Amino acid sequence: MPYPPKLQSVIDMFAMFDPHDRTNMLLSYSDQFREVPPEVASRPFDQSHQIPQCESDAYAWAMKQPDGTLKLHFAVENPSGVSARALAAILDKTLSGLPPEEIGQVDSSIVEKLFRQNISMGKGMGLMSMVEAVRSLARAAAQPDQSRR
Amino acid sequence: MTDIASRGYTHPEVLVSTDWVEQHLNDPSVRLIESNEDTLLYSSGHIPGAVHVDWTSDLNDQIRRDYITREGFEALMSRIGATKDTTVVFYGDKNNWWACYAFWVFQLFGHTNAKVMDGGRVKWQKESRPLTRDVPTYAPTTYVAEDRSDKRHRAFREEVLQHVESKGQLVDVRSPEEYAGTRMHMPDYPNEGALRGGHIPGAKSIPWAKAINPDDGTFKTADELKKLYCEENQLKPNQPTIAYCRIGERSSHSWFALKYLLGFENVRNYDGSWTEWGNLVNVPIEK
Numbered sequence: 164m165p166y167p168p169k170l171q172s173v174i175d176m177f178a179m180f181d182p183h184d185r186t187n188m189l190l191s192y193s194d195q196f197r198e199v200p201p202e203v204a205s206r207p208f209d210q211s212h213q214i215p216q217c218e219s220d221a222y223a224w225a226m227k228q229p230d231g232t233l234k235l236h237f238a239v240e241n242p243s244g245v246s247a248r249a250l251a252a253i254l255d256k257t258l259s260g261l262p263p264e265e266i267g268q269v270d271s272s273i274v275e276k277l278f279r280q281n282i283s284m285g286k287g288m289g290l291m292s293m294v295e296a297v298r299s300l301a302r303a304a305a306q307p308d309q310s311r312r
Numbered sequence: 313m314t315d316i317a318s319r320g321y322t323h324p325e326v327l328v329s330t331d332w333v334e335q336h337l338n339d340p341s342v343r344l345i346e347s348n349e350d351t352l353l354y355s356s357g358h359i360p361g362a363v364h365v366d367w368t369s370d371l372n373d374q375i376r377r378d379y380i381t382r383e384g385f386e387a388l389m390s391r392i393g394a395t396k397d398t399t400v401v402f403y404g405d406k407n408n409w410w411a412c413y414a415f416w417v418f419q420l421f422g423h424t425n426a427k428v429m430d431g432g433r434v435k436w437q438k439e440s441r442p443l444t445r446d447v448p449t450y451a452p453t454t455y456v457a458e459d460r461s462d463k464r465h466r467a468f469r470e471e472v473l474q475h476v477e478s479k480g481q482l483v484d485v486r487s488p489e490e491y492a493g494t495r496m497h498m499p500d501y502p503n504e505g506a507l508r509g510g511h512i513p514g515a516k517s518i519p520w521a522k523a524i525n526p527d528d529g530t531f532k533t534a535d536e537l538k539k540l541y542c543e544e545n546q547l548k549p550n551q552p553t554i555a556y557c558r559i560g561e562r563s564s565h566s567w568f569a570l571k572y573l574l575g576f577e578n579v580r581n582y583d584g585s586w587t588e589w590g591n592l593v594n595v596p597i598e599k
Contacts, residue, residue: 190352242437243434
């Protein structure tokens, strides 16, 4: 199953980078991270949106838009959650605006493709869990009467 | 948290506070060293002037399961611009877990002029102290190291086996589930390949993180540590002690607490740990 075009483009870009440039690009995405707006969720965040296994204490939301596509939102509570913020920004920029059925096809193999040597032992599981959480939210949103998760 | 000097440690001089570090940011005799598990963290922002020492690429031999040689250590010290007189101060993520690991490796080469910043990276950040992405450069030094001496601080499997047979003190610092053998890896971490679960016979289960205050990552007081290690688990400071975990990183944190904060006279870190013991043929295991 091919990745959505924007996501594939980012993966292709990362594949061309050496480790130093990949690190800088991940930091750049981390800097672009924007937290979930208060009209969608505010603290204390609903625990049902917490991403399991993520040591960065991350949360995810998928809001259905009038055109039927999804807008992804994230929160990362751990101030050291640089990797989680980077992945959240990438997922938002490449998957928001797509129909839930398409987002639901994205699998966690993208984590290795994006992070490579920057996956530490503890991070990999949490980052893959973040992708799985988005996938679950998208699949739930694809069901009838699941306009808001 | 109380002042370090008032906490009753045997060697309080090995810990420095975040205040101390901020006061010494421009001290040329001090080299700050950040060591993390997360490889992105240093690049995302570090204490001004701090260098990065990565536990895999800087401290481990790149072929054998071992640590760098004397020549490798000399090259590392030259790269970070340190001399024998330089006070190296380690800090990092995960409550200084990796900082203590780097500290321990430095002790194999006898660089005793070393300290750990209490509370590590998280405390520095919570206190909104300065971080920068500027990577410092220091003039290379000529550092003549002594040969690596494993005997003082490191235990190997045959020594551990003898220690078990003589009913020596062992501390298993992994999670209770790993100790019990119901889990083969740290919670939320991948399984990195031990064929058997359980613990080394006679080992006391004292998870490493019990030594720190979860709010700010600082070490608990000597009285609290004594209660944990010596009263609740009956460890005796004058008896030879070996700590282990999965590959020897979490246990270097406990090694630090036992040796320097509680003054255990003979404590070593078994870095082969469970990834070695749980794969060895015909060694005793308890569940």
